[in-house]
Each structure stands twice: as C-alpha cells, then as structure tokens.
Amino acid sequence: MTRLSVNLNKVALLRNSRHTGVPDVLRFAAIAHDAGADGLTVHPRPDERHIRAADVPALAALMQPWRPAMELNIEGYPDARLIDIVRAARPEQCTLVPDPPDAFTSEAGWRFGSEEIAVLRPAIAAIKAAGCRVILFVDPDCPDIDRVRGTGADGVEIYTGAYAAAFRAGDPAAALADCVATARRALDAGLVVNVGHDLSLANLPGFVAAMPPVAEASIGHELTADALVIGFAAAVKAYRAALNPA
Numbered sequence: 751m752t753r754l755s756v757n758l759n760k761v762a763l764l765r766n767s768r769h770t771g772v773p774d775v776l777r778f779a780a781i782a783h784d785a786g787a788d789g790l791t792v793h794p795r796p797d798e799r800h801i802r803a804a805d806v807p808a809l810a811a812l813m814q815p816w817r818p819a820m821e822l823n824i825e826g827y828p829d830a831r832l833i834d835i836v837r838a839a840r841p842e843q844c845t846l847v848p849d850p851p852d853a854f855t856s857e858a859g860w861r862f863g864s865e866e867i868a869v870l871r872p873a874i875a876a877i878k879a880a881g882c883r884v885i886l887f888v889d890p891d892c893p894d895i896d897r898v899r900g901t902g903a904d905g906v907e908i909y910t911g912a913y914a915a916a917f918r919a920g921d922p923a924a925a926l927a928d929c930v931a932t933a934r935r936a937l938d939a940g941l942v943v944n945v946g947h948d949l950s951l952a953n954l955p956g957f958v959a960a961m962p963p964v965a966e967a968s969i970g971h972e973l974t975a976d977a978l979v980i981g982f983a984a985a986v987k988a989y990r991a992a993l994n995p996a
Contacts (some may be wrong), residue, residue, distance in 0.1 A: 752958070752993040755789035755823050756782040756986060757946075757970025758809075762792075762800040775805055777813050783813075785986035787976060791820035791842075791946075791968045794835055802812065803835055810839040818842050823968065825887075828873030833919060837880045844877050845907050845944070845968070847887040859888035859909055862897040874902040885944055890928040895935040905942025907968065908932055913957065914948030920955070926960055933962050954992040965992055 761778045765771065769791065779790055792801040806824065813822055821842035826832040836844050848860050860866055866878045874884045886898055888906045899905055908929050916925035924960065933943045946968035949957065958964075969989055977985040 752964045753788035753821075753966040754786075754986070754990045754993055755791045755821065755966055755968045756787045756973060756989075757791040757793075757968050759791075759793055759800040759970050760974040762802070762805065764798065766798075766802075769811045775801070776808060778963070779812055781982050783816055783820055785842050785983040786990055787820065787986050788990075789823055789966065789968075791823040791825060791845075791970065793825040793847075794832070795826070795849075796831065803831075806835050806839050810841070816837060824965075826970075828869060828877070833873060833876050836877050836882060839850055840880055841882055843966075844887060845885040845887060846873070846877075847966075859892055860886050860900075862894040867897070867901060870901045873996075878902065879981075883942065885942065888932065890925065890932055892932050895932065895939055895941070896938070899939060899940055903929055905940075905944060905965070906936050907944040907946055908936075909947050910945050910949055910957070911947040914950065914953055917953040917956075922956065926957065929957070929964065930960055933964065937962055942966075944968065951976060951988060954989075955995070958993060 758775055758778060761773055762775050765773050794801045794803050810822060813820060823842045823843040823845055824836055825845040825847055827849050858947055877884050884903045885905045885907050886903045888908060890908055913922055913925040913929055916922040936943045942965050944966040945964050949967055949969050950972040973985050973989050
C-alpha cells in the first residue's frame, strides 16, 4: 500500500492571508486523520509564508495519540533551524530539500556533489539521532542514487512535477519513464521510495500503474484545490483511493 501524506502548506497559506487564524491548520489535520490519511507533511520555511515554526509543535501534540500509525513528515533545508524544529517535534520522517530560503517551491533535487554531501552528512546524522527516517528529494532522472546511501539517508522522494507538467502537455511518457527508472534503482539500492509534487486525480492513474512499489506520496496543492470543490475529507479519501486502486 502507498501511504498518503497530506501536505498542509496550502491550508496554512490561506490562513496567513488574514489575521483571524482561519482556516485552522489543526482542524484540517484532524479532518485528514478522520478521512484516513496515513500522514501529514509540513514545510516550515524560514519566511513562514505557509506553515510556521510554531505550527509544528502544535501539530506534533495533536498527532500524539495517532502516531506512529499516522506519521508526521517535516520537510526543509538541513540548516540549524530545521534541525532544532525536528529535534523538538521528533517526526517519524524528515525530507530534506536543497531549496535556498527564497525558493518559490521545491522543484529540483540534490546533486550530490562534494559540497552538498558535506552539508548532508552531519545534518542527517543529527536528524537520525532524533529518531527520524531521513529522505532526500531527488530529480526524476537522478543519476546518483548510489550516493544516497553514502550520506546516511534512508530513502528518496522523487520529484514528480516534471511528470505532471508533461501530463498537462499531453506527452508524459518520457517523464514517467524517468520516474520509473529512478524508483527501480533506488529500490535495488535498498532505499525507501517516496514521491511528490503536483500529483493529481487526473495524472495519478497512469503514474501508479507504471511505477514500482512506492512507500508514500506527499500531496498538498492539487488535493487542496480539489477540496475546494468536493470538500477536504472527500479529497483525502479520493487521493488515497487513487494511490491504491483495487
């Protein structure tokens, strides 16, 4: 079974457009849980444009009765700030992305050059000491899967935004083949394989049918957009079903 981790960033982005606390991120976390989500994902960026650092301990406390069956996944760049957040919340999983602080969104994976590995190794050691699984964000055509193990990480999250863009353009075959090939190399290396970015109810059927076993999909933007039409609980249920067709 592929686990659905519901990304709450866009709920927080809407909340931050006012000073009323509405919509309440914790309320939507509870709705996701009750609708069958397997996890929650948050990305507390330094500019706090969506999830704020203060949201993380509140979510961790809310989720305490549900964990570890429902996992908390914290995403971010592996700097001292993120490591402090992770140490305090002790999520089941931490996904590291190579985003600079001003990045619009996470659209590129680690390149695994010597400078990046020098950043990753001590950060991963510190995060794993807090009891977390560590996942590295990688490109769909990542040529350096063999270097992931050397960093100490447990797995990868394959960026699926390029596949989603190709799907919208009507020609997803090459982008999908890249995701499949990278997933297979990662599985052969004994790594956990997660996926995420712009997966939707429209593009998931072909993706799921082609991919080897995937542990988890982190989905937020498209799920939140669909929730505006069908409701948040219904969207969670629909995405979980799409990830795990009968």
